Amino acid sequence: MAILTSSIARKVAMALSGLFLVLFLAQHFTINITSVIDPETFNSLSHFMGHNFVVQFIAQPILIFGVVFHFIMGLILEIRNRGARSIKYQSFKGNNNSTWASRNMLISGAVILAFLGLHFYDFWFPEIVHKYVESNPMDPTRYYPDLVQKFESPVRTGLYCLAFVLLALHLWHGFASSFQSMGWNNKYSKGLRGFTKFYAIFIPLGFIFIAIYLHLNQ
């Protein structure tokens, strides 16, 4: 059966993987905000996430698969979509009927992906090397100092903030859009859209706040 070749099946797959990533963001944000409120809590939560079997060997691979899937499917769709109009308009007023964010999910998505590269370089790879390659002894207090040190550089802090702005744009369209893709458009959708717009601003703004806070509190 045309599981992932039909346009609608792909659209639903895009929506489901996107929603999964939206949920992940909320979880990631909840842990990070503790670094501002109470470094102790941040340390213990990070230690738990870093050493819990389910998180490390089940949730983490699923998450990585989710990101890769969302990206590859997005790219496949974008290529097909561009191919559907090979002769472009000389005059095209997209802003008159749609938002920039909705038309440029590829751009915001690519920036987020590039950011993920930097983010992995900053945190994920060092963490994997620390734990599984060098097999260092466990140290439940190392997370907060590591985190603070990463945000010492104004360039890195700036890059993180920029990526979060693009994340906001991506969520602004994507979160509400995923419900439409799954066929959910009814009298409750207006309220839900309001919530998704709030989320699209609140979470990235929260991440920006954390980055700047850590940068200023060296």
Added chain:
Amino acid sequence: MKLTLKIWRQKNHDAKGELKTYPIDGIEGDMSFLEMLDVLNEGLINNGEEPVVFDHDCREGICGSCSLQINGEPHGPDRLITTCQLHMRSFKDGDTIVIEPFRANAFPVIKDLVVDRSAFDRIQQAGGYVSVNTSGNTVDANSIPVNKHDADESFNAATCIGCGACVAACKNASAMLFTSAKISQFALLPQGKIEATERALNMVKQMDEEGFGNCSNTGACEIECPKGITLVNIARMNREYVSASLEAPLSNAWSIDDESSLFD
């Protein structure tokens, strides 16, 4: 009113087209956009030049044949109207108006501003119908109760005139608004339930095969649609399609006759 028109001229499907500039004078605000083009063509014919070819039929917003991408928007700047309902009072003296054909690979240009929209016909033929017993014991449609809300929604969907503005406006050249309107008008009625599974699967399959892009919910289509068809229809089509995909293998497994055509 004096205007500068930049119009896409293309001899035939295979020829390379280009925008040509035509100054025009004496245009009244009360003229429709197509009447303005008639005036242009009269002038061109009088000068022995080839007139600009464009599609039109009813000139009252019901047939869907007038197309035209006008200044970067299908059917021009106004909302809920077709090009034949667009009046020149929407423009100012001295304006430059860029006129292009609807662009999509699934809508190949035939000549100048005329595109071939038969891809829509093929989507419609793939499942946009209901089978009615006409052998003498036909059930009167009014004897089947339909709730008012569904009847209204179905009727709204049925107002789609197949103009293609949704495809033209979409950055992905997606035909989902059209297809969803054609699926919705039946999906909402008891008469449409019988063929619902095949309808959703076959119409979407045909839509994909025609080479339209994929919907990414930008919403440009519903803003540009002259009949106010909304994204609610696309959501309904998505539901219809998902439940049809789940149902088809089941009904196929249970049925005796070969329904493999669904899965080709």
